Amino acid sequence: MKGTFPIHKFRELETPFYYYDTNLLRHTLDTIRKEAGKYNKFCVHYAVKANANPKVLSIIRESGLGADCVSGGEIKAAIKAGFPANKIVYAGVGKTDAEINLGLDYDIFCFNVESVPELEVINELATAKGKIARVAFRINPDVGAHTHANITTGLAENKFGISMKDMDHVIDRALEMNNINFVGLHFHIGSQILDMGDFTALCNRINELQEKLYARQIIVEHINVGGGLGIDYAHPNRQPVPDFASYFETYHKHLKLRPQQTLHFELGRSVVGQCGSLITKVIYVKQGTNKQFAIVDGGMTDLIRPALYQAYHKIENITSDEATETYDVVGPICESSDVFGKAIDLNKVKRGDLIALRSAGAYGEIMASGYNCRQLPQGYTSDELV
Ligand code: LLP
Numbered sequence: 001m002k003g004t005f006p007i008h009k010f011r012e013l014e015t016p017f018y019y020y021d022t023n024l025l026r027h028t029l030d031t032i033r034k035e036a037g038k039y040n041k042f043c044v045h046y047a048v049k050a051n052a053n054p055k056v057l058s059i060i061r062e063s064g065l066g067a068d069c070v071s072g073g074e075i076k077a078a079i080k081a082g083f084p085a086n087k088i089v090y091a092g093v094g095k096t097d098a099e100i101n102l103g104l105d106y107d108i109f110c111f112n113v114e115s116v117p118e119l120e121v122i123n124e125l126a127t128a129k130g131k132i133a134r135v136a137f138r139i140n141p142d143v144g145a146h147t148h149a150n151i152t153t154g155l156a157e158n159k160f161g162i163s164m165k166d167m168d169h170v171i172d173r174a175l176e177m178n179n180i181n182f183v184g185l186h187f188h189i190g191s192q193i194l195d196m197g198d199f200t201a202l203c204n205r206i207n208e209l210q211e212k213l214y215a216r217q218i219i220v221e222h223i224n225v226g227g228g229l230g231i232d233y234a235h236p237n238r239q240p241v242p243d244f245a246s247y248f249e250t251y252h253k254h255l256k257l258r259p260q261q262t263l264h265f266e267l268g269r270s271v272v273g274q275c276g277s278l279i280t281k282v283i284y285v286k287q288g289t290n291k292q293f294a295i296v297d298g299g300m301t302d303l304i305r306p307a308l309y310q311a312y313h314k315i316e317n318i319t320s321d322e323a324t325e326t327y328d329v330v331g332p333i334c335e336s337s338d339v340f341g342k343a344i345d346l347n348k349v350k351r352g353d354l355i356a357l358r359s360a361g362a363y364g365e366i367m368a369s370g371y372n373c374r375q376l377p378q379g380y381t382s383d384e385l386v
Helices: 022-036 054-062 070-081 097-107 116-131 165-176 196-215 244-254 269-274 305-310
Strands: 019-020 044-049 066-069 086-089 109-114 135-141 180-186 223-224 262-267 276-287 292-296 315-317 324-330 339-347 355-358 378-381
Touching: 019 180, 022 044, 022 086, 022 244, 022 324, 044 244, 054 070, 054 269, 054 378, 066 070, 070 086, 070 097, 086 223, 097 116, 109 116, 109 180, 109 223, 116 135, 116 165, 116 180, 135 165, 165 196, 165 315, 196 244, 262 269, 276 315, 305 339, 315 339, 315 378
Parallel strands: 019 378, 044 066, 044 262, 066 086, 086 109, 109 135, 135 180, 180 223, 223 262, 292 324
Antiparallel strands: 019 276, 276 292, 276 355, 315 355, 324 339
8 A cells, every 4th residue: 555645745855855754653652652651660762873853853752752872963963852861871882982971961861881991981081070970781681683684783793782791790890980870781682673582582681680680689770671673664564553562561571670670662663664755756767688677866875774784665656556567676876786676566657756665764864875975865754744
């Protein structure tokens, strides 16, 4: 089924551009609020890395989520969009001094710390400012996720986090430091995860680690389980809202929290993925030796996921009802990986038709680049295009 798009408005805009359906975004946010709200002390942050379009951010902020940031730039974007600093968490393996100072100046909720050298620098910078930094340790749980190899993060071989065997030592170091307040444990096993069993495996691992800490009379204030809930890219009738009910229920059922502990989530893709489409225009239809190409004005610089991860995005000709034909849909970039889809059935395509790449709200606009001296795509919301 094709989406309902304001085609007449699209015709006035320079392509390619991102289009965000704000009704779907708000509905998704309402669903998150409802499903997470069933459980006491579930606290959801939005992973800004998925999409930092200011209009999208401000709708998410209105819904009351916190922000999960991975750079000083993201902290600034979150603050600008109105996220309260005490709902900002900051992760990342390579935080610079300037970025740490920014987090300290804003008094953000928590630094998710990924190594001892980083902990030492945070302590030093906090001391210089006369502040106490709240920190959680990102522990690498060595739990695999059934997803693309480039987006698993919780395996021992990945660069992220502190290994489980070092956890006690790192906590000891933190407890010795005057300007560090150790408040939590942080985990993240990967992205685009649809098998709830992966999250159950994470819960089991966290339960084991918590047991070890209880034995030392340590009960942290919060556990942060990262993000990772997947979305339905491929199904012919894509489910517009991810399965938040099963996701939160899995954690409720399998994670053993102490009454005083809160549980934090950092959801990115599942919040914004389905509401966004890349809209691009057909420049030429070209007959190749044994196939036809629909050559569009958007390319891997605008949406890199197909080229980088062989990711599938549903492709639709939103301006034609003619009988379908089969096309390779390709962009104008000088790279042979600049292909959005091969052997795709589309309503017959002609020059000037508009093509939508669906489920592109997450890791789409934000990953755009200027390669080939191209302009970055604009992002518009349905609120603006009425
Ligand atoms: N928390 C941490 C520590 C993360 O590293 C990530 C994503 C998230 C939360 C949010 O995960 P989500 O809920 O969106 O799955 N560019 C890739 C995805 C990279 C994800 C990186 N980390 C893609 O286009 O598929």
